[in-house]
Amino acid sequence: MEELLNGVLDSTDDEVRRGHDPAGAYSSVICAFTKSPFSAFPNSPTAMKYKTAFDLFYKARSIICGYSKAKVETNNDCDFLETAFHGYAKAEMCENHLYDTNKPPYNTYDLMCQYLKQRPDDILAEYFKNILEHKRNELQVSKFECLQMSISTKEILAAKVSRASANSDIKRQILATLYNRLGSLYTITRQTIRAIDSFQKSYDIDNNYYDSLYGIAHNDQSDHPEKALRLFHMYLNSVLECDKKYCDAYYAMADIYISSFGNIAKAKECYKKGLNAEDKQLPFIIRDDTESKRLAHFLIAQFE
Template sequence: MEAYLKDFEYIMENNLQRTHDSHRMYFNNSRGPAIFEYSMFTDFPDSPTAKRYEKAFELFCVAEKVLMQCTITKVETIEDCICLQPAFHGYAKANLCEGHLFDTFKPTKKTADLIDQYLKLRPNDILTEYFKTTIINNEQPSDYKSQSGYSSGKHLKKLIKMNEQFALKVSKKKSQSEIQRDILIDKYFLLGSLYSITDQEVRALDSFQKSYDLDNSNLDSLYGVAFYHFFRNSDKAESLLKKYLQLAPECDRRYYDAYYTLGLIHLKRENIKQATEYFNKGVTAEQKQLPCLPAWDTFSRMSARLYIPH
């Protein structure tokens, strides 16, 4: 058991990065970020996950088209802002719907400059500022990478500071609109992920909890809270994971992972039979994933394969 725990900690350290680093999820070193096509989702009309991606895909398409049609090279007047706003807001709303598609519709490098000029004229445009932070969060130049391929520590600190400041700015708004709430849900979840990568477990759990408190139906946030309780309070983690499995469709990106995590909880309790049952459920659940979103080696999946008898 002692050797198991040591290996467990090593796997946790290495795989938490891949689990929560948005630059690593579904990332192939030889081909770069995953690029998606519309048919990958429309071919599965009964899948709630596919429907969400399909909606986001359509929003991104419209925003991209508007941005391409806008020939402005420098934002100097309010009229220029009026021309660009539908594109900027469209990208922001699409990313709030499903940010995983951002790289498929990644705007040109000049877009960031246009946003900076735009915000000088409209400094209180929260959606456009959110879009700006999204572009920065998704940057992947080589100098932001460590030798392991993960985002470098220096870059991660920059991202954390930027997102903390923006979340604070949005949270201080006197009147909270639905879009501002959605932005905070997204930002708190992202901060939870960034804290995870930088080994700030208390802050990670706190941020995931803040995101979940704003929307108890948010599956990503619920899973984030449950996952971090795995290391602190296994009973609470088990309860939250079961709640997640009740709420989530079988095709959800973390569905199989919830079973593997439950298996690990029972493995820690030395309840081998129950651990194996959950492992087998995880294997079965992998088959419910969309073909374009296959199961991948999260911390729980890799640990379960190594240590749960099957």
């Protein structure tokens, strides 16, 4: 039993590492389409969040495509590009999985570097530059190297943003997002203490950043199962049923009930709730089976 369990854990961990994406299970969320799938659900806050991000990405790309100069030389040039750079940053923080629907033009990184020479204190633009650098690194170095570089650059950027003189909502949003992203990257690299610390920093900055609450619970599963269950319940009571991690919270709880407490009945109950929750996902959120679901299914099957 232990050997089989370790095999499942190793294989799922390898998949996460190969995917190299903190939210790899949702990387196939969006294919080529317009914003119409989101507009079909005007009463869904989740759909409207996706629509907001899509609109920001679309507008930002249109602005950069409309910039005809090869260089950024004047204050007017900066003013023109600022809206686009800020739009990309805000859109990515809103829903990063939509980034590939409107990728910036190939010359965006060069324009960004020139822009920041004139406006070095623009933390939103700096955040977008970090995104661009990560995308470039994905094409130029190994996945492992890219992962390490992403951690390093986000740590540096978080420290820089923390030192910024402005005490604005944007600064808090950037920090909450950076700490959330770092928490995910630390989770992938099995730096559990750092992961929990980063997710906690994110959640302390923004108590509505429920993805970070989920991250704390996820990393507490093995060492603090009772706390993890409590945090998963907090998460489930705070988000909508169509939230993309709603199902996984139930699957993770099923894992805990079997692995830590040997409570098969409770595990089956949670697993069933997870399956039912999948039926309430919005149709444009295409899910792959996640580690939590596969592990819960495997463990329950061992006792049937």
